[in-house]
Amino acid sequence: MRMKAFLAGAAGAAFLAGAAYAETIRIGASLPITGGLSVSGEKHKRGYELCNKLINEKGGLLGKQVELIVSDNRSDPATAINQYERFINVDKVDAVYGTFSSRLTFPVGNVLSKYNMVHPIPSGGALRIYTQGHKNLFYFQVNAAEYTGKDVVAVIKEQIAADQAPKSVAVVHADDFFANAIAAGLLGQKVIDPANDKEVADLSPGYLADAGIKIVMEEKWPEEGFNDWLNLANSIKRSGAEMIIGLTASAEEAVQLTRALKTVGAAPKLVYLSQGAQTEFIDGVGKESAEGVLIHTTWHKDVNFEGTLAGKPFNNADFVAAFEKEYGLEPDEDSAIPFAVCQGIEQAIIGAGSTDNAKMGEWLNARTKDDPVRTVLGRFSWDDVGLPEDKRHIMTQWQGGEMKFVYPTGEFEGVVQLAYPKAGF
Amino acid sequence: MAQFIQVLILGLALGGVIALMGSGLSLVFGVMRIVNLAHPSLIIAGAYVAYWAFKLWGIDPIVMLPIAALILAGIGVLLYRLMFEQEAKSARYSEMTVLLTFALAMMVEGLLGAFFTNTQRVTSPDYATDAFFISDIFIPKGQLYAGIVSLVIIGGLALFLKYSRMGYAIRATTQNRDAAELLGVNVNLVSVVAFAIGIGLAGAAGALVSFVFSFFPAKQWEWIAMLMSVVVLGGMGSILGTVVAAFSLSVIAAFVGTWVGATWSTMTFFLALFVILLIRPEGLFGEKPEMA
Numbered sequence: 067m068r069m070k071a072f073l074a075g076a077a078g079a080a081f082l083a084g085a086a087y088a089e090t091i092r093i094g095a096s097l098p099i100t101g102g103l104s105v106s107g108e109k110h111k112r113g114y115e116l117c118n119k120l121i122n123e124k125g126g127l128l129g130k131q132v133e134l135i136v137s138d139n140r141s142d143p144a145t146a147i148n149q150y151e152r153f154i155n156v157d158k159v160d161a162v163y164g165t166f167s168s169r170l171t172f173p174v175g176n177v178l179s180k181y182n183m184v185h186p187i188p189s190g191g192a193l194r195i196y197t198q199g200h201k202n203l204f205y206f207q208v209n210a211a212e213y214t215g216k217d218v219v220a221v222i223k224e225q226i227a228a229d230q231a232p233k234s235v236a237v238v239h240a241d242d243f244f245a246n247a248i249a250a251g252l253l254g255q256k257v258i259d260p261a262n263d264k265e266v267a268d269l270s271p272g273y274l275a276d277a278g279i280k281i282v283m284e285e286k287w288p289e290e291g292f293n294d295w296l297n298l299a300n301s302i303k304r305s306g307a308e309m310i311i312g313l314t315a316s317a318e319e320a321v322q323l324t325r326a327l328k329t330v331g332a333a334p335k336l337v338y339l340s341q342g343a344q345t346e347f348i349d350g351v352g353k354e355s356a357e358g359v360l361i362h363t364t365w366h367k368d369v370n371f372e373g374t375l376a377g378k379p380f381n382n383a384d385f386v387a388a389f390e391k392e393y394g395l396e397p398d399e400d401s402a403i404p405f406a407v408c409q410g411i412e413q414a415i416i417g418a419g420s421t422d423n424a425k426m427g428e429w430l431n432a433r434t435k436d437d438p439v440r441t442v443l444g445r446f447s448w449d450d451v452g453l454p455e456d457k458r459h460i461m462t463q464w465q466g467g468e469m470k471f472v473y474p475t476g477e478f479e480g481v482v483q484l485a486y487p488k489a490g491f
Numbered sequence: 492m493a494q495f496i497q498v499l500i501l502g503l504a505l506g507g508v509i510a511l512m513g514s515g516l517s518l519v520f521g522v523m524r525i526v527n528l529a530h531p532s533l534i535i536a537g538a539y540v541a542y543w544a545f546k547l548w549g550i551d552p553i554v555m556l557p558i559a560a561l562i563l564a565g566i567g568v569l570l571y572r573l574m575f576e577q578e579a580k581s582a583r584y585s586e587m588t589v590l591l592t593f594a595l596a597m598m599v600e601g602l603l604g605a606f607f608t609n610t611q612r613v614t615s616p617d618y619a620t621d622a623f624f625i626s627d628i629f630i631p632k633g634q635l636y637a638g639i640v641s642l643v644i645i646g647g648l649a650l651f652l653k654y655s656r657m658g659y660a661i662r663a664t665t666q667n668r669d670a671a672e673l674l675g676v677n678v679n680l681v682s683v684v685a686f687a688i689g690i691g692l693a694g695a696a697g698a699l700v701s702f703v704f705s706f707f708p709a710k711q712w713e714w715i716a717m718l719m720s721v722v723v724l725g726g727m728g729s730i731l732g733t734v735v736a737a738f739s740l741s742v743i744a745a746f747v748g749t750w751v752g753a754t755w756s757t758m759t760f761f762l763a764l765f766v767i768l769l770i771r772p773e774g775l776f777g778e779k780p781e782m783a
């Protein structure tokens with residue numbers, strides 16, 4: 067009798083749980099909340115959670131509340147893969163949000179492709195991710211990381227007189243998916259697919275050579291565990307380079323490198339870092355050292371990007387206000403990008419009229435420049451491999467303790483003149 | 492030549508800090524056979540103490556060092572009582588402590604993340620990014636001060652171990668726990684004190700690390716491998732060995748980083764660990780384990 071009652075209860079609970087699932091739309095996201103990528107992972111979580119909360123406050127999606135399931139992958143690719151498998155096979159999610167970093171996105175792409183899921187990618191810019199033949203990849207930044215150098219060089223060409231421009235450069239970078247990808251474009255290297263050793267792209271001669279800037283030093287440091295920043299900074303200083311390019315995999319590395327350059331008394335004319343738009347950067351290095359440092363970004367709080375949420379306008383300024391209200395601090399791009407991913411998936415579900423991933427993918431693939439996805443990062447439509455069309459990086463520069471944007475000129479209000487040359491650290 | 496001297500200085504400066512980071516780990520293993528994988532997470536806890544004291548009240552991290560050490564030593568006493576005391580006589584104690592301290596490391600990381608978020612931090616007194624310049628050579632003030640303070644602390648620890656009654660007891664317990672107990676040493680008290688000192692050293696190292704490296708809770712996983720390399724090379728339990736290994740590996744890594752490539756400098760530590768385990772598992776200054 068007891069067994070019967072137990073079984074009946076279990077069946078009832080399962081039925082109710084199933085009914086509860088049906089009442090909600092479940093979305094899974096595996097993020098590096100702990101481990102080496104935790105600084106950005108935590109911020110991505112905030113971006114996803116805020117967007118989810120706002121959608122639910124505005125009545126949900128297709129009349130249902132949205133349930134966000136976030137799992138900590140500990141910055142470990144194998145764990146990230148397992149978690150997406152679990153989202154799909156155990157949690158029965160309706161959709162997923164992508165994870166942080168190229169290192170985690172690359173292997174996760176195979177899993178999501180296997181199950182024909184729409185894979186919106188917040189942070190995974192390495193070109194190799196998009197050449198695996200996966201369908202329904204949608205990158206929510208500007209372009210593959212290999213092409214970032216184009217915008218860096220454009221700033222130099224547009225904002226510095228030719229006779230004043232830096233003539234030599236030291237390129238130092240993390241031995242990391244993302245940093246290696248930017249370096250490949252700047253240095254003119256070939257991009258090789260690690261799965262089959264096939265050439266994905268030949269980027270020679272490279273953006274720096276194109277711009278007539280001589281590479282006097284190239285060095286990379288290991289992905290994890292590197293502590294010898296002063297030694298590296300000393301080598302950079304001794305190279306005599308007029309420009310320093312530091313392709314760091316995280317804001318933490320950007321802080322370490324900048325502090326080391328200050329300590330050794332380096333005095334380049336221009337410094338470009340791949341990370342450093344985050345608030346931690348200015349906190350870590352101070353206003354004086356940050357002054358004049360150039361950083362590429364996808365987002366800036368003052369750019370008037372026009373997005374939507376729940377079918378109504380929800381612009382960048384709305385996002386900044388909502389974020390400050392929710393968390394009591396200013397957002398940076400590591401929260402804005404996942405917010406945009408969430409907006410994109412929300413629009414795809416509404417556009418498809420269901421959470422059928424095939425239909426969502428069709429809808430996203432059908433976006434055009436005139437009929438795009440609208441987010442706090444601006445408009446998105448994608449090419450056939452999932453890279454955004456017709457977008458450029460926002461090149462920002464720390465000036466007087468604030469991030470100003472110096473490029474692209476003529477596209478947004480508020481673009482300021484590049485501060486050049488940099489006056490020490 | 493200037494370049495050679497410069498690299499040597501940078502290696503030595505880094506070695507001082509790493510020596511202090513590793514000495515607590517070595518002491519705790521030497522006395523209690525605890526392989527404390529949570530040591531770096533406790534260093535980070537000490538770094539947070541120094542960071543917030545500087546951020547909120549402008550207290551210099553070197554001034555804050557004794558307080559960070561005391562706070563962490565207190566935590567050490569609690570941890571020992573709660574986690575290790577009961578199992579101290581177990582035949583598989585060392586193996587068990589690997590698992591216990593691994594769990595502790597994850598818990599500490601979680602707690603630090605919950606309290607302080609995963610945002611990276613670094614303490615920024617003026618000297619942290621300043622240097623003495625002598626012609627073409629520079630000596631980074633932050634690492635120099637941290638290295639000097641580290642050596643003073645390690646020197647004080649060596650004097651304490653050599654000349655104080657508790658020091659005698661700790662050394663006796665390190666050499667042979669059972670014999671020390673038979674001779675009337677209160678090995679349980681000695682273990683508590685040694686563990687507290689070891690964790691206190693983590694707190695002290697944390698205060699110095701807070702302005703030498705940036706840190707966040709998960710940073711511990713990067714440091715544990717480096718510290719284990721230093722401690723194993725020096726000989727588990729040997730403070731002198733830890734100091735020699737820290738300076739040696741830091742200097743070698745600095746030269747490798749300069750003339751071979753930065754990618755390989757970190758590898759120096761792991762290569763040393765691999766080689767020493769193959770040819771001299773007891774390390775440079777460690778004792779050969781007795782055969783069963």
